[in-house]
Amino acid sequence: MNMTLMDARLRILVTAKKLFAKQGYDGTSVREISKQAGTNLAMISYYFGGKDQIFEALFETFMPLDRVDRMGQSESAEPAEQLRVLIRDMIDFRLKDPEIISILRHEMNLRTARYEIVQRHVLPMYAKIQNVLQRGRAAGVFRFESLDTILLFVMASIFAHSSRGQIAPIATEEGQPSYEELLRDLTAYVLQGLGVQPNAVYEPSALQSPSPSN
Template sequence: MDKRQLDAKERILTAARKLFAEQGYEGTTVRDICEEAGVNVSLVSYHFGGKEKVLYALFESYFCLRINEREQGDEWKDPVAGLAYMIREIVSFRANNPELVKILHQEIELETPRSAELRRFVLPIWTKLRELLDRGRQQGLFHFPSLDAAMLFVMGCLLFPKPNSFVAPLLTEGQLLSHQWAEYTLRFVLGGLGCHQQEKFIL
């Protein structure tokens, strides 16, 4: 594939990411994507094989939370360190990829036929979270009665969208930076899990 073809493919993905986030998958046509990208409409079929595969290609290209690829890292040996690492990575990903996060939320909340395919990107993350929580409880590092509830509570902290216009009237302390949001989330989660080692993992 030459540079011109690669450029067209990248422009299609960039346009699709923007439009899927703004208009939703169903509200976006192939023609919309191509007009936004400034390319011929036939190139979506040529490069991807249709609109649905453009969606999957977006996540293949930009979804960088690949937990399985880091399984051998030292950060996973200790459940508290692993959880701290995971929280920081997820908060950073959300801050740097708002359009991708919005698209994923739309697909999951609407339970679209495409959500089953997208699940393969996110389930390894939550599977690792459950494993860390379970191992941490067995080692006496975390203290909670229900593994299912603890997992859902932590997921809720990480999945709640950034401050938006809906809750803006209640917010009076200014916008947090991404790293501040990560550290506040980490402190809150570790405190909720009854972790007594939290200070050495909070920056």
């Protein structure tokens, strides 16, 4: 949507998200947010109170808990299929809003003063993967020893591709992979690592991007 057509509160949030992702929270001032959003400082104070409240509102707006709760919904109760759907939904979210993911990664890696806000919105995603992994191991579908370690490996795999620029000097492929290629390779990598047989890993139906949840 054109920035000029957004209401003032949303313009402030969209602008803050862009600046926080590019410059970091500490490198961005309320005055800069106000100027680029085409508002004034009084309006930011009216809607939010200050920069801390803008940050919290970012996650409530762009990564709401009800959206996270809808991730991974599947008609199948089979753990491997549910994990496929979860991977798809999380990749879809990551690709649609790379700015919020950039903020998330920065805040969690540095364990900043805003860590608890981010964690409140991220832990439910981890819990969904954790639950599927537990059930899959109990059913004999997944094979692994440490649940905590595998949970971290799976989540790291889902979010790792956003760091593709780090290997640019030695990359062997030009450009970014398509959504379908990324989802195919990541799903195969995770499920085969969990011991799912290769002929049961790749499901074309799982590549269909879900309709936008926003």
